Amino acid sequence: MDVLWISLGAALAITGSAFATAWAQSRIGAAVAAALAEKPELRTTAVLLVAIPETMVILGFVIAVLIVLQRG
Amino acid sequence: MIIPMSRVRLIGRRPDLPRALGVLQDAGTLHLSPPAVTVARHAATAGERRRHHQLARALGDVEAALTGLAALGATVDEPGSAPPLTAGRAAWRAARVRARTAALAAARRALADERDALAAYAPMFAELEALLGGGHAQRRFTVHLLRLHSDGATVRRLREVLDRVLGEHDLRSRTLPGGEVALLLLAPTGRTADVERLLAEAHVETAPVPLALGGGTLLEALPRLRPRLAEVERALIAITDEAVALATADGPLLTAARRAFHDALAELDARTLAGETPRAFVLEGWAPARTLPTLTARLRQTLPEVAVAEVDRDAWHGREAPVVLTNPPIFEPFERLTAMLPLPRYGSVDPTPFVAVFFPMLFGLIVGDVGYGALLALIAVILWRRGRGAAHGLSHDLARIAAAVASYTVIFGFLFGELFGDLGRRAFGLRPLWLDRHEAILPFLGLAVAIGLVHLVLGLITAAVARRRHPREAAGRGLAALMLVLIGVTLAAMLELLPGALFTPTLLVLLLALPVLVVLEGATALLELITTLGHVLSYARVMALGTASVMLAIVANRMVGAFGGAAIGVLFALVFHLVNFAIAMFSPTIHVLRLHYVEFFGTFFDPGGDQYRPFAHWSPDPAARPQEV
Numbered sequence: 001m002d003v004l005w006i007s008l009g010a011a012l013a014i015t016g017s018a019f020a021t022a023w024a025q026s027r028i029g030a031a032v033a034a035a036l037a038e039k040p041e042l043r044t045t046a047v048l049l050v051a052i053p054e055t056m057v058i059l060g061f062v063i064a065v066l067i068v069l070q071r072g
Numbered sequence: 073m074i075i076p077m078s079r080v081r082l083i084g085r086r087p088d089l090p091r092a093l094g095v096l097q098d099a100g101t102l103h104l105s106p107p108a109v110t111v112a113r114h115a116a117t118a119g120e121r122r123r124h125h126q127l128a129r130a131l132g133d134v135e136a137a138l139t140g141l142a143a144l145g146a147t148v149d150e151p152g153s154a155p156p157l158t159a160g161r162a163a164w165r166a167a168r169v170r171a172r173t174a175a176l177a178a179a180r181r182a183l184a185d186e187r188d189a190l191a192a193y194a195p196m197f198a199e200l201e202a203l204l205g206g207g208h209a210q211r212r213f214t215v216h217l218l219r220l221h222s223d224g225a226t227v228r229r230l231r232e233v234l235d236r237v238l239g240e241h242d243l244r245s246r247t248l249p250g251g252e253v254a255l256l257l258l259a260p261t262g263r264t265a266d267v268e269r270l271l272a273e274a275h276v277e278t279a280p281v282p283l284a285l286g287g288g289t290l291l292e293a294l295p296r297l298r299p300r301l302a303e304v305e306r307a308l309i310a311i312t313d314e315a316v317a318l319a320t321a322d323g324p325l326l327t328a329a330r331r332a333f334h335d336a337l338a339e340l341d342a343r344t345l346a347g348e349t350p351r352a353f354v355l356e357g358w359a360p361a362r363t364l365p366t367l368t369a370r371l372r373q374t375l376p377e378v379a380v381a382e383v384d385r386d387a388w389h390g391r392e393a394p395v396v397l398t399n400p401p402i403f404e405p406f407e408r409l410t411a412m413l414p415l416p417r418y419g420s421v422d423p424t425p426f427v428a429v430f431f432p433m434l435f436g437l438i439v440g441d442v443g444y445g446a447l448l449a450l451i452a453v454i455l456w457r458r459g460r461g462a463a464h465g466l467s468h469d470l471a472r473i474a475a476a477v478a479s480y481t482v483i484f485g486f487l488f489g490e491l492f493g494d495l496g497r498r499a500f501g502l503r504p505l506w507l508d509r510h511e512a513i514l515p516f517l518g519l520a521v522a523i524g525l526v527h528l529v530l531g532l533i534t535a536a537v538a539r540r541r542h543p544r545e546a547a548g549r550g551l552a553a554l555m556l557v558l559i560g561v562t563l564a565a566m567l568e569l570l571p572g573a574l575f576t577p578t579l580l581v582l583l584l585a586l587p588v589l590v591v592l593e594g595a596t597a598l599l600e601l602i603t604t605l606g607h608v609l610s611y612a613r614v615m616a617l618g619t620a621s622v623m624l625a626i627v628a629n630r631m632v633g634a635f636g637g638a639a640i641g642v643l644f645a646l647v648f649h650l651v652n653f654a655i656a657m658f659s660p661t662i663h664v665l666r667l668h669y670v671e672f673f674g675t676f677f678d679p680g681g682d683q684y685r686p687f688a689h690w691s692p693d694p695a696a697r698p699q700e701v
Contacts, residue, residue: 044412047665048665048669048670051662051663051666052670054613054663055613058612058617059612061620062517062615062616065513065517066514069513069514
């Protein structure tokens with residue numbers, strides 16, 4: 001039973017953060033594409049803005065790893 | 073680093089202003105700016121405005137004429153000693169060249185289109201010649217040139233129908249460069265009506281004989297194809313020759329005019345930066361400190377009546393000065409990475425050396441694979457060869473960045489014992505010299521966060537040093553750096569990575585330092601400290617990306633043997649390694665840049681510096697225009 005909850009917890013950690021990242025990137029991506037069409041010089045800012053929400057999924061991954069390692 | 077600048081002030085008699093500007097333009101080191109002294113700025117006279125307008129228009133004409141020549145492939149040499157043209161004369165000459173180049177370009181386009189059309193027919197005409205030479209009596213057969221937009225199945229069906237209905241005939245097909253299928257049908261002359269009916273039913277289009285061949289039937293046009301193609305080629309060569317002749321005759325004059333007009337416009341623009349009284353002028357600007365003696369000596373020698381003086385350092389604010397970066401050759405390519413952000417302000421810190429050290433290191437830590445590092449080195453060699461001849465070209469700089477990144481990737485690859493994931497371990501007995509990323513996930517996480525802590529402490533110390541003229545701010549940054557270290561030590565003591573005896577004293581010092589930080593930097597300093605701690609945790613991405621990279625490589629290796637035959641498994645493994653390598657090039661680059669731009673630069677970087685643009689003679693090569701001296 002413990003294994004089930006641990007696996008579920010790890011899966012939730014990565015799934016929730018992945019969905020959150022995906023949602024944020026979809027909104028940012030659309031806005032950034034529109035901004036780049038008018039001001040191509042904003043490309044560096046664009047890359048940064050798109051990369052920023054990836055922190056969520058990366059930290060989600062780290063939490064998931066920590067949860068799984070907790071088992072062993 | 074940012075080159076130290078000196079502010080220079082020139083004062084002279086008002087009529088000497090154009091001469092003074094001429095000397096400054098020849099020297100090419102002074103970045104002009106409005107004078108700080110309270111005098112009226114030079115107001116352009118009606119004559120100057122008119123001349124500016126004429127020069128700008130003439131320059132536009134000359135640029136357009138040179139662009140027209142370049143479009144025809146005619147290289148225009150820079151002038152040796154071409155006599156200068158007046159604006160009106162240059163505009164007239166440019167208009168003449170533009171008209172001729174436009175006519176030549178139109179003729180070249182038409183000829184090129186005709187050549188392409190004829191070239192598309194040429195293979196079919198060759199087939200036709202073969203057919204006619206194959207014993208078919210021309211009088212008994214009619215030749216049909218057909219064109220299809222469909223695939224081979226339609227051709228097969230057409231062939232079957234023709235076999236059934238016509239009996240004796242010859243049908244040959246060839247796929248044209250555009251994807252269409254051209255068909256050549258030789259059918260008995262008496263069956264022409266049947267052929268036309270069959271083709272209409274099958275929706276097959278009859279290709280017309282190219283108009284350039286003078287119309288008529290296909291057989292009549294056939295002998296004219298090759299001579300016409302040769303004629304078109306000769307006409308194209310003649311156009312290029314005429315363009316080259318035009319460039320030789322008028323090019324040097326036009327390029328001399330372009331240079332002279334750019335210089336004259338720059339000089340007129342520079343006048344508006346001068347301050348004036350009824351009798352005197354004042355010019356101010358910045359020059360790199362090390363060029364100041366040369367500039368001063370030159371001015372004193374050429375214009376002894378103009379007073380030149382360096383403005384006292386305390387009389388100007390650092391934020392006003394323009395910025396030019398200079399770095400040792402080993403760090404120079406990394407200026408391209410810092411150039412993606414605005415220039416740092418004068419008096420702040422150029423982050424290039426930090427990027428040059430930490431970017432390849434963090435990238436190598438993430439990818440950490442001998443095999444991928446070797447592939448990266450290969451890419452570096454290819455880029456280097458492509459960039460040969462342009463010492464500071466993009467390819468050359470990217471090659472040097474790739475070489476640095478490849479070196480760290482190979483080094484960490486040996487430390488982690490990885491060669492295309494665990495292939496090195498399984499095939500060659502490669503063992504990790506330091507850390508097994510496959511197993512030691514938590515230590516790798518600790519390492520990533522520790523590197524983040526060191527990186528950000530370094531940033532805060534850099535900020536403290538950069539703000540040394542403002543003791544309160546410098547002390548605040550220094551204290552924040554110390555507190556970050558203490559937080560790290562406290563957590564390490566709590567997790568028993570360091571002796572537990574350190575926990576209480578470091579916590580006490582932290583509690584004492586907190587109010588001092590608030591006194592030095594205000595209440596927002598607490599928020600900044602918490603944000604910085606969040607930034608330290610952000611370095612966990614190094615572990616996350618690194619672990620993902622090694623896991624993907626291991627999965628790729630496990631494909632061998634998992635898909636039936638070994639050959640298919642190896643193929644899948646290679647494809648998967650290629651995908652992983654592509655991800656390993658893109659993802660770590662973005663994330664390491666982000667760690668620099670957001671987390672690291674956030675501690676000390678002060679953007680908003682003005683690019684140093686010295687008042688100098690124009691050059692057609694942007695790289696040759698003086699940006700750095």
